[in-house]
Amino acid sequence: MKKYLLTPGPTPIPENANLAMMKPIIHHRTPEFANIFEEVIEGLKYIFQTKNDIIVFAATGTGGMQASISNFLSSSDKILVIEGGKFGQRFSKIGKSYGLDVIPIEVEWGKAVDPEIIRQKLDSNEDIKAVYTTLCETSTGVLTDIKTIAEIVSATDAILVVDAVSALGVCELKTDEWNVDVVISGSQKGLMTPPGLSFISVSEKAWAKTEDSNLPEFYFSAMQGKDKLSSFNTPWTPAVTLLQGLNAVIKDIKKQGLENLLNKYAKLAKATRSAVESLEMEIFASQPANAVTAIKAPQGIDSQEVVKYMRDELGVIISGGQAQLKGKIMRIAHMGYMEEFDMIVAISALEVALKKLGYDLELGKGVAVAQNILFE
Amino acid sequence: MKKYLLTPGPTPIPENANLAMMKPIIHHRTPEFANIFEEVIEGLKYIFQTKNDIIVFAATGTGGMQASISNFLSSSDKILVIEGGKFGQRFSKIGKSYGLDVIPIEVEWGKAVDPEIIRQKLDSNEDIKAVYTTLCETSTGVLTDIKTIAEIVSATDAILVVDAVSALGVCELKTDEWNVDVVISGSQKGLMTPPGLSFISVSEKAWAKTEDSNLPEFYFSAMQGKDKLSSFNTPWTPAVTLLQGLNAVIKDIKKQGLENLLNKYAKLAKATRSAVESLEMEIFASQPANAVTAIKAPQGIDSQEVVKYMRDELGVIISGGQAQLKGKIMRIAHMGYMEEFDMIVAISALEVALKKLGYDLELGKGVAVAQNILFE
Numbered sequence: 001m002k003k004y005l006l007t008p009g010p011t012p013i014p015e016n017a018n019l020a021m022m023k024p025i026i027h028h029r030t031p032e033f034a035n036i037f038e039e040v041i042e043g044l045k046y047i048f049q050t051k052n053d054i055i056v057f058a059a060t061g062t063g064g065m066q067a068s069i070s071n072f073l074s075s076s077d078k079i080l081v082i083e084g085g086k087f088g089q090r091f092s093k094i095g096k097s098y099g100l101d102v103i104p105i106e107v108e109w110g111k112a113v114d115p116e117i118i119r120q121k122l123d124s125n126e127d128i129k130a131v132y133t134t135l136c137e138t139s140t141g142v143l144t145d146i147k148t149i150a151e152i153v154s155a156t157d158a159i160l161v162v163d164a165v166s167a168l169g170v171c172e173l174k175t176d177e178w179n180v181d182v183v184i185s186g187s188q189k190g191l192m193t194p195p196g197l198s199f200i201s202v203s204e205k206a207w208a209k210t211e212d213s214n215l216p217e218f219y220f221s222a223m224q225g226k227d228k229l230s231s232f233n234t235p236w237t238p239a240v241t242l243l244q245g246l247n248a249v250i251k252d253i254k255k256q257g258l259e260n261l262l263n264k265y266a267k268l269a270k271a272t273r274s275a276v277e278s279l280e281m282e283i284f285a286s287q288p289a290n291a292v293t294a295i296k297a298p299q300g301i302d303s304q305e306v307v308k309y310m311r312d313e314l315g316v317i318i319s320g321g322q323a324q325l326k327g328k329i330m331r332i333a334h335m336g337y338m339e340e341f342d343m344i345v346a347i348s349a350l351e352v353a354l355k356k357l358g359y360d361l362e363l364g365k366g367v368a369v370a371q372n373i374l375f376e
Numbered sequence: 377m378k379k380y381l382l383t384p385g386p387t388p389i390p391e392n393a394n395l396a397m398m399k400p401i402i403h404h405r406t407p408e409f410a411n412i413f414e415e416v417i418e419g420l421k422y423i424f425q426t427k428n429d430i431i432v433f434a435a436t437g438t439g440g441m442q443a444s445i446s447n448f449l450s451s452s453d454k455i456l457v458i459e460g461g462k463f464g465q466r467f468s469k470i471g472k473s474y475g476l477d478v479i480p481i482e483v484e485w486g487k488a489v490d491p492e493i494i495r496q497k498l499d500s501n502e503d504i505k506a507v508y509t510t511l512c513e514t515s516t517g518v519l520t521d522i523k524t525i526a527e528i529v530s531a532t533d534a535i536l537v538v539d540a541v542s543a544l545g546v547c548e549l550k551t552d553e554w555n556v557d558v559v560i561s562g563s564q565k566g567l568m569t570p571p572g573l574s575f576i577s578v579s580e581k582a583w584a585k586t587e588d589s590n591l592p593e594f595y596f597s598a599m600q601g602k603d604k605l606s607s608f609n610t611p612w613t614p615a616v617t618l619l620q621g622l623n624a625v626i627k628d629i630k631k632q633g634l635e636n637l638l639n640k641y642a643k644l645a646k647a648t649r650s651a652v653e654s655l656e657m658e659i660f661a662s663q664p665a666n667a668v669t670a671i672k673a674p675q676g677i678d679s680q681e682v683v684k685y686m687r688d689e690l691g692v693i694i695s696g697g698q699a700q701l702k703g704k705i706m707r708i709a710h711m712g713y714m715e716e717f718d719m720i721v722a723i724s725a726l727e728v729a730l731k732k733l734g735y736d737l738e739l740g741k742g743v744a745v746a747q748n749i750l751f752e
Contacts, residue, residue: 002715022398314751316717339378341692341721348720348743352751363747367724368740375690375728375739 011336020248043250050175055225061165061186064198070217085139136167141294154179271373275366316349387712396624410608419626426551431601437541437562440574446593461515512543517670530555647749651742692725
């Protein structure tokens, strides 16, 4: 059975990236590697929309999340964390493991945080050192209003850290224009490369914080990374082939143009949302991101069964809900190497699975709605 | 833009075959190669449904067609050729290039030959040495009734040669049970391997003809091939990596089971035909093969424009008409590494292209019909 991977990471790998990773392995202390790394760094700056330094780790997204805490803070520092899903919660877990004073803002899953609450918290806690949030909370499909939050945080001494692991290159994020201090991402979502690379961009304001930081950290040391960056190298062994693959992806993204790419994802997401609504189902997120669409399972249908049927019987792999959303939502990704017909396949398969599981729908109805939006 | 290859050859290559072809190249005069070649020959016999010898050439289908003439005939021999399309005509061209006396049976393109006409020709020309026809005439999508023709030819001294290049492993062909003397195929259609391999199966009756044959032939000598077959090797350098790829495909076909595979293609073809009819278009072939569906372009629409729009704007690559059918038909393949969602993509894209080119249709109508058949 052919497989169609439509999960919110890993995403399918473009042929060019796979071919680049099949090239003979090279050593990392060579001019050849430095050339690739320079292109990668410059490309990432284009996609991050920043002039800030970008530090690359051989790690997955959570490694970058740890780095965004361990490099900039000291024992018992106070941090504000927006907890609107599993990935917001992860920041709190990491912060607590470092002994920080974590102030959570608990947001109902599926809802977006009200930036005014962040302002109030910062006003009443002037010693908050950093604010942690997600661009797209992958577990709920919610988009956070980073622009407004950055306006609030940049007026204080705190730094703003944004987990853009699942949404970089998919949802708009103007790192410099909006004043976001640290942006975290990974290779296996919008960057269409296998898992194993994580990145953080670091603003001047954030670099200043590293000087006082006393948290223990070695592997994810941003300062060590910065030292080596000037010669386009890394302090420890980098993930060479993944960087070769990423470089191929970056070249393709530059060719397409970031704006065109973001517009494409907006169209894929809109078509999916409209198709879902035409089948009389609801979108879970109040403020949906274009990276992933979370769909409420219809009354009486277990979303895990839908995901299982699609995977085992149709070869179409989407995600279900995590934690308290288990059984309640289906998540179809738009991020990464995704195009119009991927959405046609996903919606067609969703229709078939729901019908098999007893949901009363007319096959093809959602597909027709999607076709009209995707190809208008 | 992602590409979806739905042409009647080459067909997409399964991942396992691509991976097998990426293995280190081996030398062909080794036990390692002989093991692979033995597996390939046994697998081909399973798919050809024969106990006859199978000779493998490093060539594409037309090489096998030439071999099916040059090995079994002598100067000025009389042969009967069913010309119902471009590939039937090719037999006549090869026969004439060898100075044979070619008796064509011209069949209106899109129609199947009436086996009674073959019986009459054989009755009135007792010196006909061989009858050449196609299982699926790829240019028109017509299926030939090989079983009935074989009943007629096997009662004479003539051998029956069937071009099954595009239909082996896709449409039913019981080589031994039906008494087909020579079956020709190639790697790049139902066998899902890149172009470069051609095969002929040779019955005892056909082998007997090689003894008197005086036509010049060296590269495609079936006798030379047979000599080496006992040690699972080839007289000249074989196409090593293609055989590695084919071996991977054969293992997968055996696992799936030939009958299941044929049933799958029947379903894909039926869904496509029904979808096309629901869009008020006609199937070109009076007796359609499950390997490829030829669709008459609607009044006022040039099929070349449909093919071009699908290819350039949607990345969905189907074929148009050849020779006198240029501009008049679109051909969507079902052969090879094709599954249900490939048809959903093809039909969805066909709808979009036709609508853009001014044909009045409701997007999603054909897709819904196909969904109901594919997933019932």
